[in-house]
Amino acid sequence: MSISEIPNGHQRWIGGNRIDLLENGEEFFPRVFEAIREARREVVIETFILFEDKVGTQLHEAMRAAAQRGVKVDLMIDGFGSPDLSPEFISGLTSAGVKVRVFDPGERLFGQRLNAFRRMHRKIVVIDGSLAFVGGINYSADHLMDFGPKAKQDYAVELAGPIVSEIHRFVLHAIAVGGKGPGWFRRRLKATHEHNGPAGEAEAQFVTRDNRRHTNDIERHYRAAIRSARQRIVIANAYFFPGYRLIKEMRRAARRGVDVRLILQGEPDMPIVKVAASMLYHHLLHAGVRIYEYCERPLHGKVALVDEQWSTVGSSNLDPLSLSLNLEANVIVRDKAFTQVLWERLDHLMQHSCKQVETSDLTEWSGWRLVRSFFIFHLMRWYPAWAGWLPRHAPRLKPLDAPDARGGATQTDAA
Structure with a gap:
């Protein structure tokens, strides 16, 4: 099974949730970085874009600090959306113990990226299996008002309650089918999962789109x-x-x-x-x-x-x-x-x-x-x-290790 074939949840209404709307980076980034700083066991992040700017640097520092105090930190970025992170940026994470994975890295041809289709466009954070963030906000300074006229207007939600268990299971499964396997998935879920009791009154569903079972x-x-x-x-x-x-x-x-x-x-x-x-x-x-x-x-x-x-x-x-x-x-x-x-x-x-x-x-x-x-x-x-007629390749999830001699990051195929 490829990473693009992750099964969805049951898509049933799950009650007992607290859901807070976060508008723009000014509301979103402080909450996410605070949650990472308070994490005790696990941080899982999926994002389409991670830039090496002031926002990316703050995320970098928060993930490093969490990993250094023993928290399991997993970061998945998209190979098209986040193509230019420096070896120093990556090694700063991996040397602290952060697991960095790239979805469908793709090779460049004459400087052009060819992996334009079937991108990993999700933006998800799960903290200790009990707090989650989902939305459209990437980790880049253009989501802050001080970026200027090109600053983006965007939204995300912070979630607590039983729905987080569905989201947690999903992001761990995304890592597992990328190469870790079902045994790792069961052990990781058992080690980090907490029963999330009611945190509010909202009902919610977590709905995803992939290229096999949940296409629409x-x-x-x-x-x-x-x-x-x-x-x-x-x-x-x-x-x-x-x-x-x-x-x-x-x-x-x-x-x-x-x-x-x-x-x-x-x-x-x-x-x-x-x-x-x-x-x-x-x-x-x-x-x-x-x-x-x-x-x-x-x-x-x-x-x-x-x-x-x-x-x-x-x-x-x-x-x-x-x-x-x-x-x-x-x-x-x-x-x-x-x-x-x-x-x-x-x-x-x-x-x-x-x-x-x-x-x-x-x-x-x-x-x-x-x-x-x-x-x-x-x-x-x-x-x-x-x-559906476009080439349906099986995108790979590759972990990034220490920088190699060419100035890039070593990529070990885990697909």
């Missing part, structure tokens, strides 16, 4: 929630180009009187993001969907809420990469208090930091636009099946 689980939960909506839907998503079925459910919801709102990028980090999303504006606006472009900074969030009870926070965008290729993880919450907090944050964003797109803002329809719309419609309808 996150999208399926989105569609089911939208179908059930009676009052409002708010989706804030950085990279928005979903499939035909999800668009159809949003249009149907708006036409039956649900207040459907999208918060999308107005100042994107990549211009193509806005171009792609804007191709869908005619279809959505004419069905009654309201679109808001966030214009202060690049939007990086992946959150949504439906009515007063349902919400989700995670790593999954609503685009072909996240819905059809990447490995993703979202927490789905059923709790009125949490959903109200998320609504207040998103409503503030729409009121103070967004421009609402009106039909009068759109370019008039033309023959070319009709032709382009036809092809876009069918691309959305069929791209999940097309994505």
Whole structure:
């Protein structure tokens, strides 16, 4: 079994959880670093991006200190998202006892990275099997306001309670199928697992996406929630180009009187993001969907809420990469208090930091636009099946050891 084939949990509602919304790096990083400093036995981190900047340095110091006092520290980074960590940075971790693993490292050809598809895009932290963080925030300084105009707007959640046991089992299994084996998984789970009693009142599910058994689980939960909506839907998503079925459910919801709102990028980090999303504006606006472009900074969030009870926070965008290729993880919450907090944050964003797109803002329809719309419609309808035709390699999870003589890190294949 490859690392991309990790089985999901039971995807059942688990009650008794405390779930706190963390907005941007200013709320997220201090909580994560404090939790690592307080860890007694184990720290497991998965992240798409880890940069060697002031945020990465703080994470580096926290992990080193934890490992040096005897805590088991496991770090998994993505080979595409975190390609340029220096040998000194890696050896500073491994020499202290931190286990560093790279998902699908990939070789460069003429300086270009070729491992662009099927990325490990999850952002998860689990501390002592009893506290977890899940969301869209990477370990990089561009998630802090003092980064400037390109600082990203993003969200994560801190979780305590029985749901953490599901997340803990998942991240340990990710390491085990990468080379450690089932025996290691059972021993590690037994050695570090604590029964997590009730910590709050929220119900939650931990839902992941992989390229074998759970290819569309996150999208399926989105569609089911939208179908059930009676009052409002708010989706804030950085990279928005979903499939035909999800668009159809949003249009149907708006036409039956649900207040459907999208918060999308107005100042994107990549211009193509806005171009792609804007191709869908005619279809959505004419069905009654309201679109808001966030214009202060690049939007990086992946959150949504439906009515007063349902919400989700995670790593999954609503685009072909996240819905059809990447490995993703979202927490789905059923709790009125949490959903109200998320609504207040998103409503503030729409009121103070967004421009609402009106039909009068759109370019008039033309023959070319009709032709382009036809092809876009069918691309959305069929791209999940097309994505499956791409080479389905078995990505490897490689541990990094001490730097070698070439100035890189020694990689031992554990797949």
